[in-house]
Amino acid sequence: MTAERERMGSVVGGSLTKSIEVRLEPGKSAGLGEYLVSPLPEGGDLLGMVTDVLLKSAEAGATSWPPGADDGPLAALLREVLLDTGVYTAVEVNPYLEVEADGATARARRLPRHFARVTRADQEILNRAFAVDEERGAVRVGTPLGMDDVTVFVDIEKLFERSAGVFGKSGTGKSVATMQILDAMVANSRAARVNGERTVALIFDMHNDYGWDMKFQGEGARARKSLKQRHGSDVAVYSLDPDVLNTDARLVVGTQDITPEDLDVLQSIGAFTGPAIEAAHECHSRFGRTWIDDISADDPSPAVIRKTFREGDEPDDPNWTKVAQRLGFHSGSFENLRRGLRRFTRRGFVQSGTGQFSGALNHIVQTLKGGKSVVVQFGKFGSDLTAYMLVANMLSRRIWEQYSEAVEKAQGRAQDEPNRLVIVIEEAHKFIDRSMAGQSIFGQIARELRKYNVTLFVIDQRPSQIDAEVLSQIGTKFCFQLDSEADIEALVGGMQGRSGLRSVIASLESRQQALVFGHALPMPVVVRPPDLTANFEAGASLRDRLGAPPANVAAKLKPIFG
Amino acid sequence: MTPGTGGDAPRVVEAGLRSFVCAYERYVEDPFRLGQLVAVREGPWSILGCVVDTESGPEDPGRPLQAPGGSLTAAEVFAENPHIRPLLRTRVTVVACGYIEGEGAFALLPPAPPPLLARVESATPAETMHATSDGAFLALLVASALCDDAVLAAVLRGAATAHGAAAGEFTVRAGKELARLLKAEPARLSSILRGVTA
Ligand SMILES: Nc1ncnc2c1ncn2[C@@H]1O[C@H](COP(=O)(O)OP(=O)(O)OP(=O)(O)O)[C@@H](O)[C@H]1O
Ligand SMILES: [Mg+2]
Numbered sequence: 106m107t108a109e110r111e112r113m114g115s116v117v118g119g120s121l122t123k124s125i126e127v128r129l130e131p132g133k134s135a136g137l138g139e140y141l142v143s144p145l146p147e148g149g150d151l152l153g154m155v156t157d158v159l160l161k162s163a164e165a166g167a168t169s170w171p172p173g174a175d176d177g178p179l180a181a182l183l184r185e186v187l188l189d190t191g192v193y194t195a196v197e198v199n200p201y202l203e204v205e206a207d208g209a210t211a212r213a214r215r216l217p218r219h220f221a222r223v224t225r226a227d228q229e230i231l232n233r234a235f236a237v238d239e240e241r242g243a244v245r246v247g248t249p250l251g252m253d254d255v256t257v258f259v260d261i262e263k264l265f266e267r268s269a270g271v272f273g274k275s276g277t278g279k280s281v282a283t284m285q286i287l288d289a290m291v292a293n294s295r296a297a298r299v300n301g302e303r304t305v306a307l308i309f310d311m312h313n314d315y316g317w318d319m320k321f322q323g324e325g326a327r328a329r330k331s332l333k334q335r336h337g338s339d340v341a342v343y344s345l346d347p348d349v350l351n352t353d354a355r356l357v358v359g360t361q362d363i364t365p366e367d368l369d370v371l372q373s374i375g376a377f378t379g380p381a382i383e384a385a386h387e388c389h390s391r392f393g394r395t396w397i398d399d400i401s402a403d404d405p406s407p408a409v410i411r412k413t414f415r416e417g418d419e420p421d422d423p424n425w426t427k428v429a430q431r432l433g434f435h436s437g438s439f440e441n442l443r444r445g446l447r448r449f450t451r452r453g454f455v456q457s458g459t460g461q462f463s464g465a466l467n468h469i470v471q472t473l474k475g476g477k478s479v480v481v482q483f484g485k486f487g488s489d490l491t492a493y494m495l496v497a498n499m500l501s502r503r504i505w506e507q508y509s510e511a512v513e514k515a516q517g518r519a520q521d522e523p524n525r526l527v528i529v530i531e532e533a534h535k536f537i538d539r540s541m542a543g544q545s546i547f548g549q550i551a552r553e554l555r556k557y558n559v560t561l562f563v564i565d566q567r568p569s570q571i572d573a574e575v576l577s578q579i580g581t582k583f584c585f586q587l588d589s590e591a592d593i594e595a596l597v598g599g600m601q602g603r604s605g606l607r608s609v610i611a612s613l614e615s616r617q618q619a620l621v622f623g624h625a626l627p628m629p630v631v632v633r634p635p636d637l638t639a640n641f642e643a644g645a646s647l648r649d650r651l652g653a654p655p656a657n658v659a660a661k662l663k664p665i666f667g
Numbered sequence: 668m669t670p671g672t673g674g675d676a677p678r679v680v681e682a683g684l685r686s687f688v689c690a691y692e693r694y695v696e697d698p699f700r701l702g703q704l705v706a707v708r709e710g711p712w713s714i715l716g717c718v719v720d721t722e723s724g725p726e727d728p729g730r731p732l733q734a735p736g737g738s739l740t741a742a743e744v745f746a747e748n749p750h751i752r753p754l755l756r757t758r759v760t761v762v763a764c765g766y767i768e769g770e771g772a773f774a775l776l777p778p779a780p781p782p783l784l785a786r787v788e789s790a791t792p793a794e795t796m797h798a799t800s801d802g803a804f805l806a807l808l809v810a811s812a813l814c815d816d817a818v819l820a821a822v823l824r825g826a827a828t829a830h831g832a833a834a835g836e837f838t839v840r841a842g843k844e845l846a847r848l849l850k851a852e853p854a855r856l857s858s859i860l861r862g863v864t865a
Binding site: 191 | 857
């Protein structure tokens with residue numbers, strides 16, 4: 106039988122669509138993000154989250170003529186006497202979940218009666234509320250606020266069947282949380298019986314967090330083991346930077362591999378102007394695959410001249426200005442394009458020619474299809490946003506094409522479909538910003554993800570800059586402390602009880618504390634993610650925690666023991 | 668000696684449900700104190716009440732007391748004129764604030780007024796604690812027109828003394844009850860509590 110829950114107060118008013126007001130009993134206090142429980146009239150309990158704390162007065166008198174602030178006996182006595190009589194503390198509670206005695210849960214559709222007793226949620230009811238199927242893989246997302254004995258798990262499949270996002274300002278713990286989630290995902294995939302059931306990730310690792318190790322500020326070591334070290338055979342690391350250690354292969358982009366579509370996305374960061382991109386399309390169709398090498402040369406080559414001017418029309422002293430004029434480009438735009446491309450080709454990961462990019466691409470696709478996750482590390486190029494966006498965009502577009510082709514070809518035969526792919530990108534707002542979500546491959550993936558088994562996992566500091574439609578496709582959100590109202594609003598806008606969630610987010614601590622909500626969770630929860638210690642264990646699933654054999658072992662056992 | 672005890676206990680001379688008056692058979696200098704809890708233990712229940720007023724004067728209002736000249740103190744005048752005292756009376760007004768029936772103490776009006784001529788005695792500290800422990804007794808006092816702020820302050824002070832070491836706790840508990848009763852009258856609340864802390 107359950108132990109008595111701590112009695113907190115009683116319901117004194119409220120609304121199902123906004124919040125319930127609970128008057129606290131003398132001496133009780135509850136903070137933002139904590140859970141309270143109240144019985145429902147026809148049985149079952151309502152579980153809700155504290156979203157505001159109110160200091161109220163029963164009558165105007167007590168606060169219009171408050172006791173003095175001095176230490177005299179009268180003022181002291183008056184202050185004490187008026188507390189919880191003339192003035193009192195109430196909390197606002199967002200109603201979220203109905204929990205039946207048999208453990209069934211449902212979205213809140215009823216309210217407790219006036220004066221219904223309100224208690225603090227305990228381990229038992231939270232375990233029921235967040236129960237995940239023990240047979241399925243789950244990620245440990247952390248312990249709810251003020252409840253160190255409870256661990257909240259999220260079903261991995263549910264988490265990745267839609268896009269997910271981790272948001273928060275710098276240093277809040279986004280990378281650590283992402284690594285923990287991916288770590289659990291990889292561990293879970295390994296336990297899958299067949300390759301097709303494995304979810305794999307393609308991680309564009311801007312800051313070198315998800316390969317061999319990750320930077321970590323803490324006692325002792327300055328780094329923590331990351332995915333490659335934890336799951337050597339289930340993760341392949343590609344690096345653009347030749348100096349990065351512990352990688353499986355190097356990734357080089359050939360100038361001939363880049364199409365103008367790949368540059369579209371770079372408009373948003375000002376690498377190219379719109380007219381420059383138009384010129385790029387024209388050059389590509391006119392000069393063919395060698396277009397970048399062609400137009401980054403100091404002077405137009407004979408081949409370029411031949412493809413630009415009609416026979417007999419060639420100028421005597423051909424130069425780029427004349428070429429631009431002939432092709433109808435504004436000379437400034439054309440210069441912008443050439444300058445931009447030359448900056449590119451000076452970067453170490455871009456080589457003239459084909460650069461074995463398509464070989465690497467095929468290899469990556471095969472690796473993903475084989476059930477392994479891929480980390481693309483940028484090394485020293487990580488601070489170069491242009492490089493990051495170009496490569497992430499190039500790879501994602503091509504892989505997306507292959508995936509959608511494969512899915513169409515499979516025509517619904519599950520065994521022929523590629524495994525579920527999660528594309529992890531940082532600084533997502535640069536890719537899917539308001540102005541260009543339409544063109545970006547990531548905008549397209551976010552919209553069509555269900556069709557093709559590809560979802561996004563975005564990590565971002567500025568969610569307000571992300572296209573609203575794309576943001577609304579993100580199913581599960583891990584929200585760490587954010588800087589601006591606009592960012593908070595972007596995440597909770599449109600949600601029921603958003604004003605409460607807004608204040609919960611605003612009250613988050615500056616690191617290792619997040620509000621997690623959305624598709625994969627029955628209700629929002631403020632958690633402290635597990636500590637990333639030197640010997641952090643995946644501890645991925647509830648099954649692991651309970652010490653049961655992992656699924657692959659269990660699967661082997663089944664046929665033997667019938 | 669505790670005032671009003673012994674053979675000289677006053678008796679009920681006017682009985683009402685909400686309040687009653689008791690009188691000493693003659694003039695006494697040390698009657699029940701303002702705010703003190705008293706008990707009438709005759710009848711099916713003991714009625715508890717609170718002293719809200721005391722007055723002394725001639726028994727017959729038609730024969731006013733003549734003030735003698737000279738420089739004697741009051742005590743000396745009474746000693747020299749023993750016939751005066753029996754012609755005077757001391758009367759005490761009490762507001763009912765509860766009753767005790769068997770094991771139960773109720774902060775309610777008694778079902779019937781105290782019997783006329785019943786003896787009125789000081790409540791024992793145990794009775795006082797019993798009757799005042801939850802602060803509910805204050806409701807009857809606050810509702811009575813006979814009870815002003817000074818009386819309430821005196822009641823709380825007296826009852827606090829009966830609570831001994833727990834006096835502070837009692838004062839806060841009773842104060843909270845008063846705050847609820849006087850929720851629309853913050854000035855009254857602070858004037859009463861000023862009297863308590865003075
Ligand atoms: N779960 C955790 N366990 C232990 N320490 C943590 C945890 N989460 C965050 N930290 C601490 O916070 C630091 C910053 O975390 P992290 O690198 O994940 O931040 P971030 O949000 O990715 O920042 P940025 O936006 O700058 O990349 C870590 O180095 C670590 O010291
Ligand atoms: Mg980071």
